Amino acid sequence: MKDFINNVRIVFLKDVRSELRTRYVINSLLMFVLVTISIIRFAIGDEKIEDEILTGLLWISIFFSASGGLARTFVKEEEKETSAALKLSASPTEIFAGKLIFNLVLTFILNFLILILFILITEYNIKNPVLFISVLSLGNVGLVAASTIIAAIISKANSKGTLYPVLSFPVLLPLLLTVINATKLASAGINPGEIMGEIQILVSYTVVVITASVLLFPFVWED
Amino acid sequence: MTSFSVISEDLSKKYSGKTIFAGLNFKLNKGESAVITGRNGSGKSTLMKIISGLISPSTGKMKFIKNEVELEKDFIKTNMGFVSPYLNLYDELTALENLRLFSALKSRSGNYDDEKLKSYLQLVGLYDRRNDEIKAYSSGMKQKLKIAFSLLHEPALLMMDEPRSNLDRDGISIIENIAMKQKENGILIIATNDEDDLKLCDLKINIEDHKK
Numbered sequence: 001m002k003d004f005i006n007n008v009r010i011v012f013l014k015d016v017r018s019e020l021r022t023r024y025v026i027n028s029l030l031m032f033v034l035v036t037i038s039i040i041r042f043a044i045g046d047e048k049i050e051d052e053i054l055t056g057l058l059w060i061s062i063f064f065s066a067s068g069g070l071a072r073t074f075v076k077e078e079e080k081e082t083s084a085a086l087k088l089s090a091s092p093t094e095i096f097a098g099k100l101i102f103n104l105v106l107t108f109i110l111n112f113l114i115l116i117l118f119i120l121i122t123e124y125n126i127k128n129p130v131l132f133i134s135v136l137s138l139g140n141v142g143l144v145a146a147s148t149i150i151a152a153i154i155s156k157a158n159s160k161g162t163l164y165p166v167l168s169f170p171v172l173l174p175l176l177l178t179v180i181n182a183t184k185l186a187s188a189g190i191n192p193g194e195i196m197g198e199i200q201i202l203v204s205y206t207v208v209v210i211t212a213s214v215l216l217f218p219f220v221w222e223d
Numbered sequence: 224m225t226s227f228s229v230i231s232e233d234l235s236k237k238y239s240g241k242t243i244f245a246g247l248n249f250k251l252n253k254g255e256s257a258v259i260t261g262r263n264g265s266g267k268s269t270l271m272k273i274i275s276g277l278i279s280p281s282t283g284k285m286k287f288i289k290n291e292v293e294l295e296k297d298f299i300k301t302n303m304g305f306v307s308p309y310l311n312l313y314d315e316l317t318a319l320e321n322l323r324l325f326s327a328l329k330s331r332s333g334n335y336d337d338e339k340l341k342s343y344l345q346l347v348g349l350y351d352r353r354n355d356e357i358k359a360y361s362s363g364m365k366q367k368l369k370i371a372f373s374l375l376h377e378p379a380l381l382m383m384d385e386p387r388s389n390l391d392r393d394g395i396s397i398i399e400n401i402a403m404k405q406k407e408n409g410i411l412i413i414a415t416n417d418e419d420d421l422k423l424c425d426l427k428i429n430i431e432d433h434k435k
Contacts, residue, residue: 004376006333013315020355021315084277084310085372087326091297223277 003096011038011098015073016105024076029069032112036061041121041167052056054124055184061114062143066107070147071164073099074155076179079108083221084174092218100210103147105145111140127189135186139179146171149213152220175205225380227289228301229274229410234283237268243269244433247283249426250428253379256402256411258421261430267414270430271384274412277304277392301329304373307384308366311365314358318349318368321357326375343371347397362389370401381405384414401424 019025049057077083086095094214115136118124126132147168154163182198192199228250235245243266251257259267270283272278274285276299287294287302294302312321319340326335344350347367357365366389373381386398402423405411413420 003331007328007331010327010333011326014316017320018313018315080314081311082313085303085312085325087277088275088300088305088310089325090300094328098395101379190242204422222277 004091007094008101010106011086011090012049012101012132013100015099019102019106025069025072028066029106029110030113033061033067033110033117033159036045036064037114037117038120042130049122051125051187052184053161054118055180055187057140058114058118059139059180059183061118062111062140063172063176065110065114065145067164067168068142069110070103071151071154073103073148074152074190078155083161087222092221093214096152096213096217097223098142100145100148100213103148104141107144108129108137111136124187126187128186131190131192131195132183132186133178135179135182135199138199138206139175139183141146142175142179142202142206143172145213146175147210149209149216149220152217158192171209173216175202184217197205224391225253225290225379225407226237227314227410228366229380229412230286230288231274232284233419234263234270234280234285236273236275239280244430245282247433249425251396251412253409254406254427256406256413256424257426257428258424258428259414259428260416260421261377261413262416265430267430268384269299270428271305271307271332271382271412271414273305275303275382281283285336287380296314301331301376302379304368304375304378304381305378305426306369306373306382308388309384310326310369312368312379317354317356318344318360319353321373322371323369325372329376340375343374346374346401347371348393363394364392366390367397369381370398374401377408379409380412381409382412382414385414387420 042060078101148170150164150171151187154167157163178198178201182202185195227403230250235249235373236243247270249257259270261267262385267274269278273280276285276296287299289302322340322343323335326340327333341350344353348369349364349367349372352360352364357368360368370386384419387395390398402411411424413424414420
């Protein structure tokens with residue numbers, strides 16, 4: 001177990017160092033976030049938008065920024081032909097776990113930024129911040145878990161650019177429907193007990209996707 | 224004394240219904256070497272990828288035996304070095320950082336011996352450029368770094384796919400010295416059509432003889 005954790009940490013730190021030096025994902029994601037938030041701001045104008053609609057807009061921003069960035073983690077390894085060296089040095093599960101954690105950190109930073117900008121430019125009213133952040137975090141973990149394995153699958157395909165939204169939409173649909181509803185209710189300030197069903201679905205979805213990913217990834221990665 | 228053997232059992236590979244090779248059997252013991260030859264596109268690199276575990280064969284199996292015990296997949300990685308045109312290291316890392324990264328991963332403990340890594344860089348003539356990001360390297364220098372990468376943990380099996388690519392005279396001499404040393408201490412497999420490499424090895428595997 002200690003060996004596993006060591007190698008996961010090394011893969012994660014390698015990705016952090018690579019990203020800080022190349023800005024392969026960060027720059028494009030930051031621009032995407034700024035452009036998306038600006039468009040939302042221009043579209044809203046002086047209108048008073050209901051919180052339900054703002055929740056939908058928030059998740060549109062999160063989903064598309066994730067689709068722009070998370071897919072790159074494995075595509076970059078294939079395009080630069082560095083995957084062979086990685087395959088010869090670490091087990092598939094270690095590589096998957098390292099990249100999953102890197103994607104989680106990246107997405108949490110990005111979504112924090114999206115949320116701050118979103119609150120600043122709209123009059124988004126969060127009545128139960130603790131529950132709201134909890135739901136948003138759970139949704140993010142599910143989104144990243146599913147996106148990471150999809151990114152690994154599309155990195156082997158020829159048409160990498162177009163495949164991510166096509167593959168991810170049906171897989172992420174149950175998660176998105178649940179998390180949008182839960183976020184809407186959390187922002188409206190209801191008691192945690194009232195969205196326990198949604199929270200259970202989010203946790204179950206994440207556990208199932210991570211388990212399936214760990215089983216599937218060696219086949220995707222090694223052939 | 225440690226014994227080590229590499230055994231190919233009835234390997235075959237098909238792509239889109241087309242047989243690349245079939246019925247490939249060989250056994251190499253410590254102190255032996257093989258060269259894989261064949262025309263361009265005949266499947267030399269495919270066979271190298273299968274031996275290294277990068278891809279799976281359509282049928283058959285590769286076995287790695289150390290001290291009469293068959294090694295599991297994860298343990299083969301620490302016993303194998305690989306140089307190939309389709310294996311690149313990270314451009315955004317320095318030569319030393321690349322070796323530290325892969326040495327730490329292969330050791331599975333997160334540790335590496337910096338002095339040893341520096342000695343590999345010295346061996347391939349890259350010590351003075353060890354702290355440069357390798358995106359600034361020429362193709363020959365990158366090839367030398369791949370050779371240093373292949374030597375991590377002194378592999379029992381060293382595999383070299385077209386090892387002379389992009390190398391100058393000094394680089395070729397380094398390759399020849401490493402190959403001679405590997406023949407004494409472990410197993411060497413080279414995929415090439417270069418006449419000098421053909422002379423280096425004991426066993427010749429011609430892919431053309433294994434097409435159905």
